[in-house]
Amino acid sequence: xxVAGLTAAALATVGHxxxxxxxxxxxxxxxxxxxxxxxxxxxxRSSERPAxxxxxxxxxxxxxYSLRRDRVWLVxxxxxxxxxxxxxxxxxDPAPGTYRxxxxxxxxxxxxxxxxxxxxxxxxxxxxxxxxxAAVDGSAPVLDxxxxxxxxxxxxxxxxxxxxxxxxxxxxxxxx
Numbered sequence: 001x002x003v004a005g006l007t008a009a010a011l012a013t014v015g016h017x018x019x020x021x022x023x024x025x026x027x028x029x030x031x032x033x034x035x036x037x038x039x040x041x042x043x044x045r046s047s048e049r050p051a052x053x054x055x056x057x058x059x060x061x062x063x064x065y066s067l068r069r070d071r072v073w074l075v076x077x078x079x080x081x082x083x084x085x086x087x088x089x090x091x092x093d094p095a096p097g098t099y100r101x102x103x104x105x106x107x108x109x110x111x112x113x114x115x116x117x118x119x120x121x122x123x124x125x126x127x128x129x130x131x132x133x134a135a136v137d138g139s140a141p142v143l144d145x146x147x148x149x150x151x152x153x154x155x156x157x158x159x160x161x162x163x164x165x166x167x168x169x170x171x172x173x174x175x176x
Contacts, residue, residue: 053081054175058098062171063122063132063162065152067093072132072154074165083161087132088140088153094123094130099172103131104163111149112141117156118163122172125150132166134159 053073057064064073070089074082105119114135121131130150135141141153154162166172 051084053079053084057175058171058173060171062173063101063166064173064175066175067096068176072152072158072162074161082165083158085154085158085161087158089143090130090141090149090151090153091143091145092125092128092130092148092150094125094174096174096176099123099174101166101168101170101172104166104168107136110135110141110151111147112151114139114141116151116153118159119151120162120166122166123150123174132159132162 051069051071051073053075054064054066054069057073057075059079060075061077062075064075065087066072067089070087071084072087073084076082099122101120101122103121105121107115107117108119110116110133114137116133116135119131119133121129123130126148128148128150130152132152132154134154134156136156138156141149141151143149
């Protein structure tokens with residue numbers, strides 16, 4: 001009886017907290033959850049302070065990609081952040097770890113049918129190539145969880161910076 005009472009109290013508390021959390025979801029995230037297209041990734045404004053480089057994200061020149069924060073850092077020697085920006089993730093994530101840029105393509109059609117440029121590939125998960133790219137029309141991907149896509153979408157300006165920085169063999173560190 002005591003266990004049943006504690007379980008009921010715990011479930012009521014979790015339900016209440018879930019309801020309160022749902023009421024505080026920002027409007028842009030609410031649109032994404034409802035199935036509306038996600039907005040295109042935004043480059044940070046010059047007045048914004050860039051997000052801090054994640055700890056334990058490698059050494060030397062590298063690209064750091066945070067799965068949880070949907071953010072990329074282009075890092076020079078001495079841990080100097082050259083550029084950081086938000087990205088739109090794909091439906092297939094690489095496992096956290098260290099990779100190398102294995103191939104690049106100037107212009108191709110993405111797996112979602114959208115023309116993309118500055119494709120920088122660094123991993124593969126069960127046959128799905130994972131890499132960064134920018135839609136030529138500037139759009140963010142409309143993700144269908146049923147489709148396996150590996151394109152991590154960035155703005156065209158961020159894609160150009162990635163293209164210049166992430167040459168073949170460049171280290172890419174994926175963090176949670």
